[in-house]
Amino acid sequence: xxxxxxxxxxxxxxxxxxxxxxxxxxxxxxxxxxxxxxxxxxxxxxxxxxxxxxxxxxxxxxxxxxxxxxxxxxxxxxxxxxxxxxxxxxxxxxxxxxxxxxxxxxxxxxxxxxxxxxxxxxxxxxxxxxxxxxxxxxxxxxxxxxxxxxxxxxxxx
Numbered sequence: 001x002x003x004x005x006x007x008x009x010x011x012x013x014x015x016x017x018x019x020x021x022x023x024x025x026x027x028x029x030x031x032x033x034x035x036x037x038x039x040x041x042x043x044x045x046x047x048x049x050x051x052x053x054x055x056x057x058x059x060x061x062x063x064x065x066x067x068x069x070x071x072x073x074x075x076x077x078x079x080x081x082x083x084x085x086x087x088x089x090x091x092x093x094x095x096x097x098x099x100x101x102x103x104x105x106x107x108x109x110x111x112x113x114x115x116x117x118x119x120x121x122x123x124x125x126x127x128x129x130x131x132x133x134x135x136x137x138x139x140x141x142x143x144x145x146x147x148x149x150x151x152x153x154x155x156x157x
Contacts, residue, residue, distance in 0.1 A: 013057035026053040058116030077105040
């Protein structure tokens with residue numbers, strides 16, 4: 001089984017939670033103040049900063065970590081390859097990530113739609129599917145056992 005994903009080319013307005021292998025061009029509109037956080041993964045201290053990234057379709061919060069804080073500049077257009085989106089406290093974020101590649105874009109973005117803020121809306125955390133036949137009871141829940149084998153998979157919502 002291959003875990004390689006086909007890259008997704010997107011604009012800011014097309015971003016949704018849990019997108020992977022994301023290619024996107026944006027301009028850094030604004031950078032906030034950096035803060036120190038402790039990683040749950042390695043227990044080490046890191047600097048993180050929330051920046052606002054935008055294009056002609058909208059804006060989104062971009063998480064910048066450690067060296068990226070000083071590398072990316074306001075009013076500069078960048079091309080991100082293999083980025084991803086996530087939710088932080090229910091709000092959409094664009095992330096460069098460990099495997100993402102970012103460089104200055106060849107063509108600068110001039111118009112930014114600051115009215116369409118994708119990080120302003122609160123999202124529910126997506127439910128994980130464990131291969132069951134639907135419902136929130138997870139795989140093999142009691143509700144699934146009560147239905148006949150023929151009716152499984154044809155549930156109407």
